[in-house]
Amino acid sequence: MSSGGGSGPPRAAALPTAKTLSPVARRRLGKELDEWLSAEPPVPGMSVSATERLDLWMVMVTGAENTVFANEEYVLRFSFPADYPIEPPEVIFVHPTPRHPHVYTNGHICLNVLYDGWSPALTVTSVCLSILSMLSSATAKGQPPDNDAYVRNCHGRSPKATRWMFHDDKV
Template identity: 35%
Template sequence: MASRRIVKELKDLQRDPPTSCSAGPVAQDMFHWQATIIGPNDSPYSGGVFLVSIHFPPDYPFKPPKVVAFRTKVFHPNINSNGNICLDILKEQWSPALTISKVLLSVCSLLTDPNPDDPLVPEIAHMCKTDKIKYEATARSWTQKYAMG
């Protein structure tokens, strides 16, 4: 079941990729993908290229993708230093109706609109809420340092 669904999602992604995202299997392992997300223009991550790894559990799509993590360092209240992402659809809000394409779009949208009220990194969330200019400048600086070649 899982591998058929994953192959279908891969074909759908290749036919109709989400804006600023691409993804596919690493080597020939259909359960381990790497995605590329281009930082949204209307965010401090603009111009950055962010690598994200995705691991599918054997019972996908009934369980969410196991590890969706940024491989590129990113300064964000909902993404920690290990690249883990705090996103409700990867946890309790997961539904088998969701796809990797929708997950990637949600991650892109998180780059544009961080959620400092449900942070993974409280210090960055605090800065995001109390000093937006400093937060955006730091996020831009990290993007230039780690996500722009």
Template identity: 60%
Template sequence: MTSSASSSPSRKVLSKIACLRLQKELGEWQASPPGGFTYKVSDNLQRWVIEVSGAEGTLYAGETYRLQVDFPEQYPMEAPQVIFMHPAPMHPHIYSNGHICLDILYDSWSPAMTVSSVCISILSMLSSSPAKERPSDNDRYVRNCRNGRSPKETRWWFHDDKV
């Protein structure tokens, strides 16, 4: 599912375009949040914490998880980094360190996507899971990610569209 890559994105201030876009998305979110999600209010526009509630009728019903969304300087031209905060849900595409193997967070990102559309995709991925289990390479991957490595530094292999 993964192989390593080496490049470390440095933390920079959001561009004016990114700030305007995030302010617009936050306003839309507050006016009409996607079902099953709650934005945890903070004064940091560059990092959002979002609670996600498992959908009724799924393996995750009644469970609540937190997503941490970090926006790069060049958002929306560059995808945000989205990870599950501890504890991450047991899912075949979610590693125990919270990293998510989902193509729209990496190779298939489009500037037309929003935080809301990403959240809905993550909830859909959770909802379609037939089993609560970790990816088969979880232990090796997590060991290789020590020292704060970003999931954006991973060269993901998207081969399983069943969940």
């Protein structure tokens, strides 16, 4: 995909959206995407794949060295609401998901900054750093204890529709 005469990635401002983003959301996401498409992405081990829509990003994640997820590759899907950054993005792991006590097999992530702990001051970069930190702090691989019941009862709903209980900050 090209943004005209150049051969580099498209500038964020030129990308279409499937839903109507507010002017604030378009400006903010354009600035954040330009940062991610620069020669040196802001989070080591993560990159944004070529995106066709400003409101939907796919972020490639590589597990950090010396962790249980070292060199494993995963994909996060960021879906931005029309009123981003007032409302948080929906962030899920695309299958296959990491076997982590805070990541459900349907890709939903139990992480406070994605829900109750969201602040408009947070960015894609800060969310990615939180997710990378969560993965890196795991001492063993495993599913959440309620994975099967949660996935069965979720019925394709957004993780933002879940009333999360944040009772464990260790893995």
